[in-house]
Amino acid sequence: MVQQRWADATLAVAFEGLAPVSAFPVIPGRRWGPGLWWSATTGKHVSAGSNAMRTQLIVLDRDPRVTALAGRPVRLLWRNPRGQVRSWVPQLFARYSDGTALLADCPSHAGAGGERAMKAAEAVAQACAHVGWTYRRLAPLDDVLAANLKWLAGYRHPRNAGRPGLTPAVLKAFAQPRPLIEGAEAVGDPIEVLPAVFHALWHRQLTTRLDTPLHERVLVGPRGWSAPGKTGGAG
Numbered sequence: 001m002v003q004q005r006w007a008d009a010t011l012a013v014a015f016e017g018l019a020p021v022s023a024f025p026v027i028p029g030r031r032w033g034p035g036l037w038w039s040a041t042t043g044k045h046v047s048a049g050s051n052a053m054r055t056q057l058i059v060l061d062r063d064p065r066v067t068a069l070a071g072r073p074v075r076l077l078w079r080n081p082r083g084q085v086r087s088w089v090p091q092l093f094a095r096y097s098d099g100t101a102l103l104a105d106c107p108s109h110a111g112a113g114g115e116r117a118m119k120a121a122e123a124v125a126q127a128c129a130h131v132g133w134t135y136r137r138l139a140p141l142d143d144v145l146a147a148n149l150k151w152l153a154g155y156r157h158p159r160n161a162g163r164p165g166l167t168p169a170v171l172k173a174f175a176q177p178r179p180l181i182e183g184a185e186a187v188g189d190p191i192e193v194l195p196a197v198f199h200a201l202w203h204r205q206l207t208t209r210l211d212t213p214l215h216e217r218v219l220v221g222p223r224g225w226s227a228p229g230k231t232g233g234a235g
Contacts, residue, residue: 006076010131015093015101016042016068021075022089024049037061039069040156040202047071053091053106055146056138058153060094060102062202068095074103078123088120090135103128103135110139148210155198162196167205170196174206177221180214207235 001021004013024034024047036045037057046069048054053071060066070093077087090103103124107113113120117137125135141149161167170193173183184193197220200206208220209227219227227235 001075003077006127007131009074010101010133013074015073016070016095018070018073020047020072022072024072038157041066042068049091050106050108052108052140055141055150056092056104056106058149059138059141060092061153061156062149062204063094064204065096065098066094067097069093076124076127078127080119080123086120086123088124090124092138101133103133105137107137108140142211144213145210148214151214152198152202152210155195156202158199160195160199162192162199166193166196167200170200171205171222174220175222177219177225177227179217180208180220181216183220204235210235 026033034047034049035054037048037054038044039046039057039061041061046057048057048071057069060069072089072091073093075087075089077085080086091106092102092104094102094104096102105113105117105121107117121135121137128135140146166187169187170183173186174197180194180197181190184190184197187193187196197206201208201220205223206220207223207225207227208214208218212218221227
């Protein structure tokens with residue numbers, strides 16, 4: 001493991017290409033353990049340590065500003081006011097298209113990690129601000145939004161775009177907002193068409209409300225369309 005001054009490292013190191021500096025812990029009794037997330041942004045796998053982290057990976061993987069992702073690629077060390085050495089490994093790294101980056105943790109609830117995590121969050125946030133980056137403790141998503149994003153994420157792979165010409169036909173069918181099933185049936189057999197619709201929704205080529213449960217009559221419209229009652233970022 002190599003140590004560098006933080007300001008130098010942020011300029012010289014491609015954190016998105018690094019393996020985790022430490023393994024994600026396996027906690028007995030938990031329903032979901034460490035695993036890999038296939039990123040539609042990069043076409044590569046990203047290490048994930050928990051269900052909460054996987055959910056935040058889904059959000060970032062769908063964010064058009066994000067160009068790369070990594071799990072636990074860096075450990076930060078600093079001295080506290082008493083001169084004691086402290087360290088922290090943020091769970092997530094995301095590179096943005098403007099070259100800046102996000103370091104983040106994915107707590108399952110607001111107080112997760114206790115006092116140590118809160119003090120580390122302050123120190124890491126200061127270090128990030130110093131170099132024009134951002135650190136956040138990412139709040140858990142609303143259950144409905146999380147469920148909808150996980151559903152669409154199941155169609156993120158390019159194979160779900162279907163046969164040549166299917167995606168353009170899907171986009172044309174929803175050039176004006178209409179119920180999901182009506183637009184799919186206008187293109188062809190829903191069994192073939194719906195995966196392409198969900199793929200387009202994942203990639204924001206189409207828009208719908210994601211803060212209410214997805215169903216066959218949900219309104220789907222073109223990119224940039226503001227669905228009635230849609231909250232910011234829910235498309």
